[in-house]
Every structure is written in C-alpha cells, then in structure tokens.
Amino acid sequence: MQIHKYDTVIVGAGGAGMRAAIEATKRSRTAVLTKLYPTRSHTGAAQGGMAAALANVEDDNWEWHTFDTIKGGDYLVDQDAAEILAKEAIDAVLDLEKMGLPFNRTPEGRIDQRRFGGHTRNHGEAAVRRSCYAADRTGHMILQTLYQNCVKEGVEFFNEFYVLDLLLTEVDGVKHTAGVVAYELATGEIHVFHAKAVIFASGGNGKFFKVTSNAHTLTGDGQAAAFRRGLPLEDMEFFQFHPTGIWRMGILLTEGARGEGGILRNKDGERFMEKYAPVMKDLASRDVVSRAIYTEIREGRGCGPEGDHVYLDLTHLPPEQLDAKLPDITEFARTYLGIEPYTDPVPIQPTAHYAMGGIPTNVQGEVLSDNTTVVPGLYAAGEVACVSVHGANRLGTNSLLDINVFGRRSGIAAAEYASTHDFVELPEDPEAQVIEMVESMRDATGNEKVTDIRKALQETMDTNAMVFRTEQTLKQAVEDIAELKRRFQRVSVQDKGKRYNTDLLEAIELGNLLDLAEVLAVSALARKESRGGHYREDFPNRDDVNFMRHTMAYREVGDDGTETIRLDYKPVVQTRYQPMERKY
Amino acid sequence: MSTATVDNNHSAALDAAESTDAHLITVTLRVRRYNPEVSDQASWVDYKLEMDPKERVLDALHKIKWEIDGTLTFRRSCAHGICGSDAMRINGRNRLACKTLLKDINPEKPITVEPIKGLAVLKDLVVDMEPFFQAYRDVMPFLITKGNEPTRERLQSSEDRERFDDTTKCILCAACTSSCPVFWNDGQYFGPAAIVNAHRFIFDSRDEAAEQRLEILNDRDGVWRCRTTFNCTDACPRGIEVTKAIQEVKRALITRRF
Ligand SMILES: Cc1cc2nc3c(=O)[nH]c(=O)nc-3n(C[C@H](O)[C@H](O)[C@H](O)COP(=O)(O)OP(=O)(O)OC[C@H]3O[C@@H](n4cnc5c(N)ncnc54)[C@H](O)[C@@H]3O)c2cc1C
Ligand code: SF4
Ligand code: FES
Numbered sequence: 001m002q003i004h005k006y007d008t009v010i011v012g013a014g015g016a017g018m019r020a021a022i023e024a025t026k027r028s029r030t031a032v033l034t035k036l037y038p039t040r041s042h043t044g045a046a047q048g049g050m051a052a053a054l055a056n057v058e059d060d061n062w063e064w065h066t067f068d069t070i071k072g073g074d075y076l077v078d079q080d081a082a083e084i085l086a087k088e089a090i091d092a093v094l095d096l097e098k099m100g101l102p103f104n105r106t107p108e109g110r111i112d113q114r115r116f117g118g119h120t121r122n123h124g125e126a127a128v129r130r131s132c133y134a135a136d137r138t139g140h141m142i143l144q145t146l147y148q149n150c151v152k153e154g155v156e157f158f159n160e161f162y163v164l165d166l167l168l169t170e171v172d173g174v175k176h177t178a179g180v181v182a183y184e185l186a187t188g189e190i191h192v193f194h195a196k197a198v199i200f201a202s203g204g205n206g207k208f209f210k211v212t213s214n215a216h217t218l219t220g221d222g223q224a225a226a227f228r229r230g231l232p233l234e235d236m237e238f239f240q241f242h243p244t245g246i247w248r249m250g251i252l253l254t255e256g257a258r259g260e261g262g263i264l265r266n267k268d269g270e271r272f273m274e275k276y277a278p279v280m281k282d283l284a285s286r287d288v289v290s291r292a293i294y295t296e297i298r299e300g301r302g303c304g305p306e307g308d309h310v311y312l313d314l315t316h317l318p319p320e321q322l323d324a325k326l327p328d329i330t331e332f333a334r335t336y337l338g339i340e341p342y343t344d345p346v347p348i349q350p351t352a353h354y355a356m357g358g359i360p361t362n363v364q365g366e367v368l369s370d371n372t373t374v375v376p377g378l379y380a381a382g383e384v385a386c387v388s389v390h391g392a393n394r395l396g397t398n399s400l401l402d403i404n405v406f407g408r409r410s411g412i413a414a415a416e417y418a419s420t421h422d423f424v425e426l427p428e429d430p431e432a433q434v435i436e437m438v439e440s441m442r443d444a445t446g447n448e449k450v451t452d453i454r455k456a457l458q459e460t461m462d463t464n465a466m467v468f469r470t471e472q473t474l475k476q477a478v479e480d481i482a483e484l485k486r487r488f489q490r491v492s493v494q495d496k497g498k499r500y501n502t503d504l505l506e507a508i509e510l511g512n513l514l515d516l517a518e519v520l521a522v523s524a525l526a527r528k529e530s531r532g533g534h535y536r537e538d539f540p541n542r543d544d545v546n547f548m549r550h551t552m553a554y555r556e557v558g559d560d561g562t563e564t565i566r567l568d569y570k571p572v573v574q575t576r577y578q579p580m581e582r583k584y
Numbered sequence: 585m586s587t588a589t590v591d592n593n594h595s596a597a598l599d600a601a602e603s604t605d606a607h608l609i610t611v612t613l614r615v616r617r618y619n620p621e622v623s624d625q626a627s628w629v630d631y632k633l634e635m636d637p638k639e640r641v642l643d644a645l646h647k648i649k650w651e652i653d654g655t656l657t658f659r660r661s662c663a664h665g666i667c668g669s670d671a672m673r674i675n676g677r678n679r680l681a682c683k684t685l686l687k688d689i690n691p692e693k694p695i696t697v698e699p700i701k702g703l704a705v706l707k708d709l710v711v712d713m714e715p716f717f718q719a720y721r722d723v724m725p726f727l728i729t730k731g732n733e734p735t736r737e738r739l740q741s742s743e744d745r746e747r748f749d750d751t752t753k754c755i756l757c758a759a760c761t762s763s764c765p766v767f768w769n770d771g772q773y774f775g776p777a778a779i780v781n782a783h784r785f786i787f788d789s790r791d792e793a794a795e796q797r798l799e800i801l802n803d804r805d806g807v808w809r810c811r812t813t814f815n816c817t818d819a820c821p822r823g824i825e826v827t828k829a830i831q832e833v834k835r836a837l838i839t840r841r842f
Contacts, residue, residue: 039756040667097737100727109739148726215661251664304602337601344598451650494654497621500707503654
C-alpha cells in the first residue's frame, strides 16, 4: 500500500476531468487519477457538437438557449444552473478555440454552427444553428485539445488507476473530504490519496443497458462509490435514449445527421416525425423522437424482417456534404453494417445514451449530502454529476458544454478550497474497504459468472426500464435486480493474479452497475408521472403538483446489515420560466 | 406527407445488413499469450468459437474472456474505433480489434492475434504505452501562439483549416508506430504517430512554433529516419495518410515553408 498527498485529486480524465485539471493544476498541487489513458475516455466518442449562442451564422442569444434547455428538460431543470450554462457557453467555446480546437469554419473564418434537436430561435419558433462542431468528431477534438493542454500545463496523471472508494472524515460532526483509494491495474497495488479536495469526473453509467452508445468502461464507479458512502444520487430514473443508434449494436449516429437534413422513415417510407412534432419534425427533442420510433414499431410500421427498427435516410443529401460533415458516422455504417449511406438508408433504433442524474451538486460543483448541505472539499462535474442543467431530458450538444463549463468551475472551486484549508486526517484503516472488496472478489470460489449476471441485468433493463415503463415492468426490474444481486454474492473470477487483472475489475464494475440499476428502477417506480426521458404508460402525463421535484436516493443500512434505498425529494429551482406544456 | 421509396429498392447490402438469421460459423482464434506471473515464455493458444461472421474480433476476444478464460487480458473501451485502446496484430497486420469484422479477414483459417510490436509486452495483448506517449509529448503537441489573445475566436479560413484536417483525426492508437520497421529496430525513433501530431500543429495557420517543432524532428531520431515503407499508412485505422504527412514535414524542413 502506498500513501500519496495532493491538494486536489481529480477522478477521471474525460472532458470534465481534464477541463478541471487545467484550472486546478495552475492553482494547487493536483493529481488526476484515471482508469483509462486520458485520450481513451468516452468524451472522444461524442460527435455532433457543443452548444453556444455565438450567433455566428444567425441571430441567437443565451436567453433563448436557457429557455430551450429548461423546456428540453421538461421543467425539471434548475433554472439558475441552466442560465449559467447558457451564458458561460460562449466563453467555453472561445476558450477551446484558443486552446487550439480545430472547429469547422464559416466562409468568414468564424466558428461554424449547425442545427440540433430542441435548440430554437425565440422560444420555439424554428430550429436555430447553435451547435459548434468539428465535422462529426467534436468530442474527439475536445478530448485531444484538452489533453494537449494538460501536457502543456504539466498535469500529473496516474493512468490506469481505478478509484474504488471515497474517504470521508468526520470533523465536529460534519463529514469532510479526506481523499480516495485507488487500485493500480498494472500491479494490483492499493494507493491511498490523501487530499484536501476531490473532484469526481468519472463519467456515465450506461452499461447496464444492452443496446447502448456507451463504452464498456462506463460503469458508474464514481456514483457507486459516493452512494456506498451514504451520499445521495439525484434523478437517476432519468436516462436518455438517443433515437439513432445502429440497430442492435447501439453505436451512435449523431443527431447532427438530422441537423444536416437526414430524415427518419418507417417501412412505408413515411416521414413519420411529421405526425408527432409538426414544427421541429426530426429535430424534436430526443425523448419525443425515441417514443415516436417505438410507437411506429409497435404499430407494425417498423422495418426489416422482424419490424424492429426504422431507417435514418441520408440518401437525398449530396455525397460531398456527407463526406465533409458526417465522415465518421457514414464510415460506421459501412464498417459495421456493410451498407453505403449515399444510396441506402441506415437501420437504427433508440440506444441508451446519457445519464441525466448523478451525484447532486450546486453550481460551484460542490457535492450535496442532502437537499442543502455541502460536503466540504468534495466536487463533481460532467456526466457523473447532476447540477441539474439537464433535468428530465438533456438537449443534444449540452453535455459537451456541461463538462466544459462545470469542469472549469469545479476545478477552480476545488483548488481554491484546497489553498484555503488544511488536510483533515485520514480515517482509520483508509484502505480497509477496498482491500476487503478486492480480496474477497479475488478469493471467491462461487459458481456464478460475471458475464451471465451482466447479460441478465442488461436484458431486464432493456425490457423493463427503457423508453416505455409501467409499474409492472419496473417492479419486474426491481425484482430481477434483487435476485441478480443475490447471485452476485456467489460470483467468482478466474484471474487470481495481481498484474493487469481486468477480470477482477470487470466484476467490481458489475457490482457498481447492479447498485445503480437498482437506484434507477426504484426511483422510476416511485415517479408516477411521465416527464422527459422517463415515460410511464400507466401515468402518461406530467404531474407538476406531485412530481415537479428532484428524486434524492439514499442507501440505508439497517442494524441487521440489510440494505434499502430511501427516497426523498428536492425542490426544483425556478427563476423566470413557468412550466408549460411541451410541444415541438 | 412526404414519402420516399426506400423500401421498394432495397440493395442486397441492406438486405444482408437487416437479415436476422444468424448463421454461426466456427472460427479459431490463435492468441499470443504471455503472463510473467505464470511463466516467462510466451505461447500460442488456440480457441475454437461459434461466431456470427458479422461480429468483430473484439467480440471474439470477449467471448474467450467471458466464457472460456477470464485471464485473457487486453485493453478496450469504446468498441467502435474511436478510443484507440485495442490496436493489435491480427493476421500479421496492425488493426483495431473493434473495427475488424471476422468476415473481412477470412475466418476459414485460424486468425492470429498478437500484441503490437516494438513496445514491451506486459501481459497477453497489453503493451507498455509509456514510450509511445513520451514521443508524442516530446513534439510539443499543443497550440503555441504569441502576443495577446483576441477577445473572440481566431479567424481561420476553411482552406487553412482543411490543410491539417487529416492529421487531426489521430486517436493515438500506436498502430502506425508499432508497424514501422525503423521503430522496431530503434525505439529512440519518434515514430509516425508523434510526427503526425507535430504535423497537425506545424500546418495549423494559427500556430507560431513550427520552427521549434521542426528542429525537434530534425534530430537524428527524427523524420529523416523514415524510410517510406508505407506500413504506417496501411495500418492507420483512421485512414490518415501518415507517410504523406511525414513527407510534408521533411519538405518543410528543407524549404522552411509550411
Ligand atoms: C457516442 C456519444 C456521442 C455523444 N455526442 C455528444 C455530442 O455531440 N454533444 C454533447 O454535448 N454530448 C454528447 N455526448 C455526451 C457526452 O459526450 C458525454 O456526456 C461527456 O463526454 C461525458 O464526459 P465526462 O468527462 O463526464 O466523462 P468521460 O469522458 O466518460 O470520462 C470519464 C473518465 O473517468 C474515468 N474513470 C471512470 N471510472 C473511474 C474510476 N473508477 N477510477 C478512475 N477513473 C475513472 C475514465 O478513465 C475517464 O477518463 C455523446 C455521448 C456518446 C456516448
Ligand atoms: S496516425 Fe493513425 S495509426 Fe497512428 S496513432 Fe494516429 S490513428 Fe493510430
Ligand atoms: S475499443 Fe476503442 S478503438 Fe477499439
């Protein structure tokens, strides 16, 4: 075991973690711990763009962007946070350009912008060009640019270090941040990082679904670690299903494809979105489009031998436009489906994409231990966090924005906290919980396999907790997950070694997914309304009287060791926008 | 309501893509295994698998790891050619396992899978990436400008932006560098990937440190070591014209124009 001491420790080197690191490194002694090499982070998979009302190509302003974000989130968005997001978007994009990001350009040499779902002119009049982009590789360019600037600033990385626990020490009855515990993949060694401030930037948790755009490594380790330590998770029932994933594989085809003029069609060739969203059509918000696709499929208008998908049609767009604006996704269609998108429509289905919920924070990125109390020294930013700027449904291009705005804010706030506070003592045996977790998994001799439990988890989540939910399906999911958690007690791994034991870590990641899936299902069961990404067929309407509030889920351990999830609720921050019916 | 005739003129390719009858075939994956915790010798191990030919080599590796032998170790994350984790030598050629479909590499014969060459093997398909990233960091892979920052964005014409587009696509997978015979023989050589990333800045109209980077690459371990074997260009999963980029850097060194 080794002990390290840093002012600020950042968990994760995706967009949020590296944006925070660039700020924190300038202001405090900072370490970035990441289970992947920074450039392997899933921010690199983002395609379509990053929103900012630059008004480079047409009239736009941050107030319209704020409104769209709140409406897109079905009024579950904290409006003060949305305003910050939209206002600071402009500098966030300009900062990236100054750091070297190669955006596509207008004929005048300015940053070019394109249309994206839910982003409108003057409160919904028509689609607006707000997304700043670099072909369909915006996330790749952001990740590369941020890594380049981390190299420039001399940011200190600990690559292939898996953070498995958060350390909190009670001082005068208040839990303070003391650091984290990490497992080094190369050696199997345990490292305790004693820190004044910790920022979680460890990304999403979509891997509990089968059809997903998420990487194998998006297993919610940060959310799960915080939850195990008694911190709440906010709005976990809100998960976004992106309309256009490659059929059965889930690989994303950006909404930018529809922004460039792509059209969704059913088996009769009908542009069905005209029925569901007369104004915005194919560019309505994602939850609306995903439900429309499944409605077409359920009513027998799906494509293919089993009628289980629809088409994304790009065939009417000039090949030069596809080559210039959508080169990667057209290549995905060629590589993985063997079809030519110049001439063939692409089979697609909704794919599990983005966690709106996460570790609750305020607008400085400070983590909350209940509705109002801050945990001193603890921060979270990016997909792991819930500020909440996305509410019940995130607008496309608002996450790349979120990771930059709130990554930067939390980096500054954490480093400032670290430079004005002393270390709190480490708790006794700081490594104990991780050693127990790792050793018991390594030594286990049970007869259950990780792969079987993970498959069963993904099956039940896809069947019972996806685009359409009911009390019955969610109860089934809760039951299935409980049973899978029991089976997980008997899981064992084959690799008993210390060196690069990914077998062991996959088991630990599965444990995290099981915990978080349970929170999702339990939170969803209690939310007896439909809002944004959470659609209950048995309660098809939004219910502002009873449910205009954030879910806060806590893990409770009884005296006899039994674990339960307790649900509480937190009011939504409303400033100037009154809830209205959401139409596109 | 607008309708198109997409369904009536299905191409054979689309029909094949949508077909749901999986006809599984038996493939043999012959994997180079090495675990110094167990033995200091590497060895080939064969695995027979029932696979759909439309699946990826990565899927086959997962099948082994998840169902047959959990100790098989490799890196991966995104599974669709974007993160650069899983470059490996497949049938003697550097590729990403997640971008290589079984049907595209003749599944009739055993498929060999081994770690990329020129970097120390740590376990099975996992190699030490540190020297690779060090060479990358050595070329100063970040925008360097002089004078005050503008308040808005720097202007750049579409033509100037296009000039270095190809080399912005790099995902640092190391397929190119580890396919280069010069790099195999001399680990000191910067290698194609570092040069690609230097190119990305040398030819960016906003950057003002091209001279410095060129000097770094003028070194005896720099661009002049390249013998234009084109292995790197063939290996690049992002379709970057790596050799061309290296040639452009060489030319810039001679003419000092970029
Ligand atoms: C295919 C795809 C396309 C997208 N397109 C867009 C788009 O066009 N526009 C948009 O706004 N949004 C888009 N999104 C969403 C957006 O890309 C993500 O939400 C965002 O990039 C998340 O960034 P992050 O920094 O929070 O996490 P990530 O980039 O996922 O980074 C997580 C980091 O945490 C580290 N980590 C995880 N667990 C641990 C652990 N236990 N210990 C140590 N480190 C750990 C990882 O190594 C990694 O470095 C897209 C998402 C996907 C999947
Ligand atoms: S140039 Fe191509 S092969 Fe080389 S590291 Fe970059 S993406 Fe990989
Ligand atoms: S797993 Fe990401 S490139 Fe292959």
